[in-house]
Amino acid sequence: MNIQLIQIAHARSGDKGDTGNVGVIARKPEYYPLLVKYLTPERVKQHFAGICIGRVERFELPNLGALNFLLHETLGGGGTLSLKNDAQGKALSSVMLRMKLEITETI
Amino acid sequence: MKQSIRIASGQGFWGDLPTAPVAQVRNGPVDYMMMDYLAEVTMSILQKQKMREPKLGYAKDIVPLFEEILPDVVNKNIRVITNGGGVNPIACRDAIFAVAEKLKIRGLKVGVVLGDDILGEIDRLGAQGIELDNMENGESLQSIRPNVISANVYFGAFPIVEALQQGAQIVITGRTTDTGLTLAPMIYEFGWNASDWNKLAAGTVTGHILECGGQASGGNFSGDWRSVPDLAHIGFPIAEAHPDGTVVITKHDRTGGLVSSATVKEQLVYEIGDPKNYITPDCIADFTTIQLKDAAANRVEVSGVKGKPATNFYKVSMSYFDGYTAFGTLTYAWPDALEKASKADEILRIRLSDLHLNFDEIRTEFLGYDSCFGPLAENAQTMNEVVLRMGVRSRDKEAVNRFSKELAPLILTGPPAVTGFAGGRPKPSEVIAYWPALIPKSAVTPTVIVEEH
Numbered sequence: 001m002n003i004q005l006i007q008i009a010h011a012r013s014g015d016k017g018d019t020g021n022v023g024v025i026a027r028k029p030e031y032y033p034l035l036v037k038y039l040t041p042e043r044v045k046q047h048f049a050g051i052c053i054g055r056v057e058r059f060e061l062p063n064l065g066a067l068n069f070l071l072h073e074t075l076g077g078g079g080t081l082s083l084k085n086d087a088q089g090k091a092l093s094s095v096m097l098r099m100k101l102e103i104t105e106t107i
Numbered sequence: 108m109k110q111s112i113r114i115a116s117g118q119g120f121w122g123d124l125p126t127a128p129v130a131q132v133r134n135g136p137v138d139y140m141m142m143d144y145l146a147e148v149t150m151s152i153l154q155k156q157k158m159r160e161p162k163l164g165y166a167k168d169i170v171p172l173f174e175e176i177l178p179d180v181v182n183k184n185i186r187v188i189t190n191g192g193g194v195n196p197i198a199c200r201d202a203i204f205a206v207a208e209k210l211k212i213r214g215l216k217v218g219v220v221l222g223d224d225i226l227g228e229i230d231r232l233g234a235q236g237i238e239l240d241n242m243e244n245g246e247s248l249q250s251i252r253p254n255v256i257s258a259n260v261y262f263g264a265f266p267i268v269e270a271l272q273q274g275a276q277i278v279i280t281g282r283t284t285d286t287g288l289t290l291a292p293m294i295y296e297f298g299w300n301a302s303d304w305n306k307l308a309a310g311t312v313t314g315h316i317l318e319c320g321g322q323a324s325g326g327n328f329s330g331d332w333r334s335v336p337d338l339a340h341i342g343f344p345i346a347e348a349h350p351d352g353t354v355v356i357t358k359h360d361r362t363g364g365l366v367s368s369a370t371v372k373e374q375l376v377y378e379i380g381d382p383k384n385y386i387t388p389d390c391i392a393d394f395t396t397i398q399l400k401d402a403a404a405n406r407v408e409v410s411g412v413k414g415k416p417a418t419n420f421y422k423v424s425m426s427y428f429d430g431y432t433a434f435g436t437l438t439y440a441w442p443d444a445l446e447k448a449s450k451a452d453e454i455l456r457i458r459l460s461d462l463h464l465n466f467d468e469i470r471t472e473f474l475g476y477d478s479c480f481g482p483l484a485e486n487a488q489t490m491n492e493v494v495l496r497m498g499v500r501s502r503d504k505e506a507v508n509r510f511s512k513e514l515a516p517l518i519l520t521g522p523p524a525v526t527g528f529a530g531g532r533p534k535p536s537e538v539i540a541y542w543p544a545l546i547p548k549s550a551v552t553p554t555v556i557v558e559e560h
Contacts, residue, residue: 017243
């Protein structure tokens with residue numbers, strides 16, 4: 001079935017220098033394996049094409065049903081150097097949750 | 108030993124809700140209140156204020172705040188811990204003493220933590236072989252040395268613990284970690300050992316939950332945000348901490364907002380890197396060991412936190428001047444709002460190019476369309492209006508000034524149906540860039556001074 005990530009997850013994002021961090025949290029415990037399976041660093045890098053210039057790192061927090069992503073070279077230099085409206089990466093969570101996924105499971 | 112203490116979060120950043128700390132000391136019982144004022148670039152702003160006026164350099168909002176809360180703080184024996192001392196904790200302390208004087212409060216003990224400001228030590232440290240090179244990209248400090256504005260070591264909880272031991276009711280620090288502000292009273296009250304890594308990690312996790320104020324109690328919550336009640340009167344989070352390191356996150360009764368495992372989870376994943384190695388001066392906390400449980404309405408239990416030994420380094424936060432920026436906006440109305448805004452961008456870029464100005468970057472975004480979504484933006488056809496937002500950056504201030512003069516002429520010399528220019532010419536601002544480095548713990552020593560007034 002085709003879903004949008006926001007149906008199974010919520011998220012919060014922020015900055016450290018020029019790196020954006022996006023924490024993605026499963027809305028129900030049974031959705032966490034879907035996040036692990038479908039939100040690969042490659043898929044996330046592809047989704048953020050044109051926004052994230054550097055590499056994407058992924059970390060797992062099974063205890064919270066959450067994944068943490070680091071998006072390197074994403075904030076136009078970061079801090080006061082950045083000319084971006086979203087210089088602090090606060091809206092990267094929204095960009096992430098907009099991702100469309102084709103999953104073999106049903107939710 | 109107390110079996111539990113209540114630590115309130117009063118401020119998540121400099122500029123946060125002014126009523127929040129007042130509500131925390133008035134709306135129910137608390138033993139401690141922590142207030143975080145310092146973001147990465149805040150120290151450079153404060154350093155510049157201190158250069159202009161030696162009595163400044165701390166978060167000035169603290170003064171009117173203490174005029175409001177000091178009687179409650181004293182009468183209820185609440186201890187307040189804040190890093191709002193910025194680059195001048197002594198001046199901040201003296202300002203609080205002046206407030207006490209004005210309110211006829213006697214015998215107030217205030218502690219300050221000094222020693223984090225190493226701006227004047229950089230070259231001496233360099234001579235000792237401590238280079239302060241950029242810890243993220245390895246670049247040599249020498250490349251930006253003349254432009255350095257501020258340099259501060261991130262101290263942890265233990266200098267604050269010392270101030271509490273000396274009887275300070277209020278502790279003012281400079282660049283202390285946000286988490287240390289919360290961990291310190293737990294160490295002090297429960298007598299935790301400096302190598303009890305699991306407990307230090309539990310206190311550090313608690314600090315991470317409290318350090319952004321309302322973000323843990325329903326603010327900026329991307330889950331079911333409509334379900335968060337009465338954000339107008341949001342209660343900031345409170346940690347009920349126990350000697351074994353377990354904590355309940357809650358808020359005062361009869362306040363708005365929401366404390367649930369979902370709102371706490373969102374704060375836990377906020378601005379972290381590798382969750383197994385959350386590094387502070389006090390310990391390394393493992394966020395993958397945190398267990399959360401919804402114990403009751405607006406009560407979330409935090410337990411199971413594991414930690415590892417601290418490293419031998421402090422992080423240093425430095426800032427340096429790196430040119431100028433200016434931003435301007437114009438609003439374009441239907442029909443073809445985006446097309447007109449795009450045309451305006453094209454025209455302005457041609458004019459700037461004709462002037463042969465030197466910019467490091469010119470960036471155009473269309474607010475309401477793509478400023479957050481970039482290439483993922485959709486549905487441009489149906490837009491009622493769009494805001495053209497252009498920003499430039501250059502080391503040449505005159506180039507940035509000239510950009511500011513070139514924006515408004517688009518109103519009469521560009522595409523039609525343009526408005527929203529009431530703010531006047533964009534003002535150039537200085538770019539303060541951030542330079543993170545490491546320093547051996549042995550190279551700096553925190554100083555604690557507690558005085559009574």
